[in-house]
Amino acid sequence: MENNLMIKTEGLIKVFRTDEVETTALNNVDLEVKNGEFLAIMGPSGCGKSTLLNILGLLDNPTGGKYSFAGHEVSGYSERQRARLRKENIGFVFQNFNLIDELTVFENIELPLIYLGLPSSKRKEHVEQVMEKMQIAHRKKHFPLQLSGGQQQRVAVARAVVANPKLILADEPTGNLDSAHGEEVMNLIEKLNQAGTTVIIVTHSQRDAEYAGRIVQLFDGQIVTENIKKSIL
């Protein structure tokens, strides 16, 4: 059973301190995510969704508690160790796409492969493949600012999956998109999950959450309810 776990947190705590204020963003979060699962994290603004996603994505360290990622205890990892694990295992999709304006569509998607040290010919092959899949091959020489929001998010998803990560983390992936484009992106993510990739999304949208097999409700830094879709049971 343990071997089937991608993510396990126990008593996860995250506290933000400024000169005057101390804010507890996460308070004793216990969470398990299995390989191949599609999880949605929901909750009101400021409940700690993004903070949790950042810690799960190894972008940030927790203040306390345990975090095991693919069998590694990572809560005490340095930025260098986290970076290595991150680039080999995790793909990110952000609400505001986070594409580099100075790079073309092709170059943006290519970046993770460069950091993985793949040779140029291999990179080209991978990028071409993923662009075909995301239907953006015809835009490969365009810059992000020349694309529509939906197209930009497709590029971001393409970039997230190009290195075949085990886990995709998406923070409000449809937040900046109209409903038609939003659905398009969610369908893409669902397809990836069906192909075996574990997916965790943070969302406000009930409709997006419906794509997930399990929904976790977060409130004031704590998990308050977990819903498992019947179809999965």
Place this chain on the structure above:
Amino acid sequence: MIINYIKTTLRYLWKKKGYTLINLLGLSLGLATCIQIFLFVQDEISYDRYHENAEHIYRIETIWEGEGQTEHWAASQGFLVPVLTERYPEIISGAKMNFSFFPMIAEYEGQQFSEKSVAYADSSIFRIFSFEMVKGDPNTALCGPEKIIMTETTAKKYFGEGDPLGRIVKISNQPYKVSGVIKDIPENTHFHFDIAISMDQLRAIGARVDSPGPSAFYSYFTFPDKQAATSTLEKVNQDIYELFGFVTAGDSTNMPDGWTVRAIFNPVTRIHLHSHAEKEIETNGDISTVFIFSAIAIFILIIACINYMNLATARSARRSREVGLRKVLGSQRANIFNQFMTESFLLTFFSMVIALVIVQLILPVFNDITGKHIMLDLMDNASLVIALAVVLIITTFLAGAYPALHMAGFSPMRALRSDAFNSRSSRSSLNLRRILVVSQFAISVLLIIATITIYRQINFIQKKDIGFDKENVLVISLPDARDHEKNKVLENELKMLPEVLYTSTASSIPGERVPFLTVRMPDSGQEEMSSEEAEQDAFGIRVLSGEPDILKVLGIEMAQGRDFSQEFGTDESSAYILNEAAVRELEIENPVGRRFEYLYGLREPKAGNIVGIAKNFHYASLHSEVEPLMIHIFPNYNRYLLVRITPGNTRTTLAKIEETWNKVVPAMPIEYFFLENFYDNIYKSELSIGKVITYFTLFAVIVACLGLLGLVSFIAEQKTKEIGIRKVLGASMASIVQMLGKEFMWLVIIGNVIAWIPAWYFLKDWLDGFAFSTGLNLWIFVATALVSLLVALLTVSTRAIRAAASNPVEALKYE
């Protein structure tokens, strides 16, 4: 409103301590450099301007041209002042001075002093120069023989607080009455004296003061205006051959074939920076130094302002929300502009205060390097205060206007979004910043290359074989060159010491100006000429007079013939030695044995023969080839006693020499120095320029590094998002530092290449000024490039590592 600006500014500066520190430091260092250069330039251009008539005082100089040579003389013959004043009514007054080149012994109530700065002066100097008379009457103080005036400090040395007027001081055993005391002569004057003896004294002993004679005087005139000076000069040049007695009958001159002479009136205010004639009274400055330093000052100030601009705009991304909010709340464009200008003004003002403190603290070092006595006195330096005010305003605008306009121009909607800063216009200004970083590195590199080359050259000339042995030679100043008897006793006593190898008195020593005196070479076998013919045949050559062991003391080798020797009883009266340069330039075949005459200052020529040819030795600096030189035995002008001592045990030897001195000259303390130290001093101005340039290079490099830090902060700030994204996608810290660093390395390399061209041009020109030079070496350029790259890399790394090490969430959370 203004209070609100100041309050916001002070709080902001306090909150951003690191940013404030870099900004203050950069601007303060830039301003401190400018203030120092300002004071230096102010001092240099102030020479002789304190005279009331400064603009209308001129020194007459003569330029002799012929046989491909030009001789420009600062000194002139004594007759010019009385003759010109009499002949040309436009001249308001004229006065001449003469400076004693050797120390004179002064005695008062049994106390003896060696006075090194004694002049002879016409009584009319007070009508030309504004020497402030503290005691005595300027109209009569120097009228009549046996009168002297002295400076306040000198008077205090002799008489303490007592009244100096009327007291009798003996100088070279001649009694003089003190008839005036003047304020000390300011540093910024092209000549100085502690005591001035009335010129009438020289007249009284029958010296050729007002008639044609030696060019030993410095003649000054005042005119009502420039026009009068110009028209008088024209007349002087029309009459010049007659004035100098070259016209024999009608208009035909009896000047030597092919030679011409003309006079110039050199404005006294130009002498220090522009005059480099033969027989200058003191070593003058150089206008090019003033230009170079002024250019450096302007560059450093511009660099410091640019850096301020860079840092301020780099930070504006962080402040765009504040600006947006202020705009939403009703702030006008002008309000925002004023707010940032206030900030710029306050920072500049603080920087200026810090700069003044820095200058006050490091002025002693600066004075030590430049050999000046500059003081920072805001109460007594109106032009400095005005300059500071102007610089404050200009710097406030130069440094503040761009960021102020930039931020005032934000639209409130855009300003509230944090990508406001990532606009196209800020990207084009990034190119401007790159150009500016390249230029400040180019300036720094230029200065570094100049510093290395100057030091290499100085090192080269100090190590070059100079043809004589400057080590272990002690030079003792003789109290009175004319007291041959006492000098002989001293010399003989010293010779008895086992540590003393050779001794000789000498008129000059290597490293100082060896005088150009008149000699003649009668063709062998020719009958005696009349004195008139002989005078026509005379020519000038540098002359070193000494005693029989002079060549042995200096360790000079013979090329032909023999050295002076006591064995030939006649050497003192008739032996001459030339150097190889003289033989070559005068084209003398078989020189040894040829007849030779010394004429200078003698009624009858001292006739004799060339007995030997000495190998060339560098008695002047390596700026020039070795010039022709004649050496003979002639103790009349010998003001030094040279003593070659055995190496090692210098302290004991010196103690013995002092003991001997005290026995022979009990009334005076011994004054001595080592020839080596003195000779090395001829490169004082090069060493001083080297030191000053090193000093400013250091400032320029620090300011440039701060600039680089500013730019890297700017770019890191601008690329925060990109760095965050790259890190999320797996970029390592090294790859981020590399990404940020690569560009800067290119900027520094471009800066280097740009600096190479002017560096090559100017330094080659400077090295060409030496007859012997080390040349320009490629490795200096390469090494400078490497050093600048290393310094840049370190600077960039400090900021880039911080950017790369930041948590990627930090970079993205504002999105």
